[in-house]
Amino acid sequence: MSSPPARHRIAGLLGVYAGLGAVTACALFPILWALSGSLKRQAEISQPMLLPAHPQWSNYVEVFARMPFWRMLFNTVLYAGCVTAGQVFFCSLAGYAFARLPFTGRDTLFVLYLATLMVPLTVTVIPQFILMRVFGWTDTMWAMIIPGLFGSAFGTYLMRQFFATLPIDLEEAAILDGCSPWAIYWRILLPHAKPAVMVLAVLTWINVWNDFLWPLLMIQRKGIATLTLGLVWMQGEYVAEWPVLMAASMLMLAPLVIIYAIAQRAFVSGIAATGFGGR
Amino acid sequence: MNPTRRRARAGRWFIAPNLAAVAVFMAFPLAFSLYMSFQRWDLFTPPTFVGATNYRDLFTGDPLFGIAVRNTTVFTLGTVVPTVLVSLAVAGLLNRKIKGIGLFRAIAFLPLAVSSVVIAVVWQFVFNTDSGLLNIMLSWFGIAPVPWLTEPHWAMASLCLVSVWKSVPFATVILLAAMQGVPDSLHEAARIDGAGEVRRFVSITVPMIRGAVWFVVVISVINAFQAFDLVYVLTGSSGGPETGTYVLAIMLFQQAFAFLDFGYASALAWVMFAVLLVLTVVQLRLSRRNAVDQ
8 A cells, every 4th residue: 555546646636626626716706707797788797608799898998988097097006106115115224224233222122113013003093094184184195105105114024034034244244344334235235135125015015006994084086096996986886887897896906917927926925924915 | 433333323314214104103193092092082173081981982882882893703703714714725725736736826816916895896796686696696596586785694694705705815825835834754654654635634734734723813813803995895884784794893984984983983993902912912922933833
């Protein structure tokens, strides 16, 4: 009984593929059903066929007519881009300092940073809303960009842990040569931190892109709204107009699926390593 | 200036902008929220100090709080238990070196990238009573249409189903990473002893990754406990039908931003925070232990 007969092995392998097929079918079917719905006529939506006889691409045209899709796409890219760039820069800078530049009180400060990781959005969202009102930023782009621009405790923690694993010899020669801490960070350590930077960038981008509560609280004007907000407004306005609603959903999904296809590895390993993201 | 002092000075400057952001957008809100929870405040008139009234009202005078606690508990259990069981099985399936496994993984993890809002809108279409996929499929077996989102109990069940669909990929990523760390030699030894596939999974793989399983349980509870986006978009801003999906996060949103009772909402936030804090401490312990294991 050292190895089971080949017949059993093949049957087992077939079973595994059947299981994997079922898993991927479960993951995909709501999306495929929505895709199919986005190409149907309003009269056809209660019919179970996956491929409508005459795909109605006009449903997509209708989306552009009913909401400023490109404007909202631009806004979403702008917010996600600014916040991601800011997070990567300020978190890696602070993470470097926490890992390599000792000063009085640094380690106490880091413990406090760790403590703020435990504070959920549930507690901070109301005061943040009030802060935005006090600053006069409600219903402006500032509310979407500034709070995330200068970094977060989570990103700093992530970058600090990564920098702590880099060998000290990387910078030793540069320190002896009298390089400034900034030059060491910018020219030596940051280029070596590419894996961690990718993880932080992808998690941040997808978080901002998918965020709903904050734009819901902050934004009323269509001109500065995000895609998620646009979709929810559309859902409220065009109840039961499923083909157009599904077309809008698919248009919202497409950019993220492309990003996911490109950065899947960083995204998945980032979630595996941190337990953050993908909420 | 000597190099040590120069580096210390640079360190302070490098942390300064980040520290300012964390102080303004995290630390201050935390303190201010606690302060607000002892006030009555609608933002337009000056706040008045009311002591512990907000907390007392929550626990003694508000039937909706009881409903929200019950719904949140049901939702959390209905999300976390199936999520952990399903994702264990899925991770087991995905943890193989066979042809095409990369593609299977990529598709299985795809829902991770989809926002809760799109997920909810898409599933509304699936659940739709007259033309939804589920009721069409039920009709093939002669089963009458189910009011998935319009009857309170079904609405909660539907919400849990969508939540599981959304959470499984996340849990699977973490469990799969842990499974990949289980040494092959253990499986080899058990195989020689004649243990079958399922037996080996239950008695070797699962016990070996129990740290990761607990991590997934705690973090899923934390997420489900605060669920908002999915509930808001799938079944509406007031947690309907009736109070079928009225969870704590919906109550918080309603008290603060619909009724403008910011003090009361803050008290609710702190009650939720107390529960979350216990869970988070457990989670941090587990993740530290995980890190040591690896």
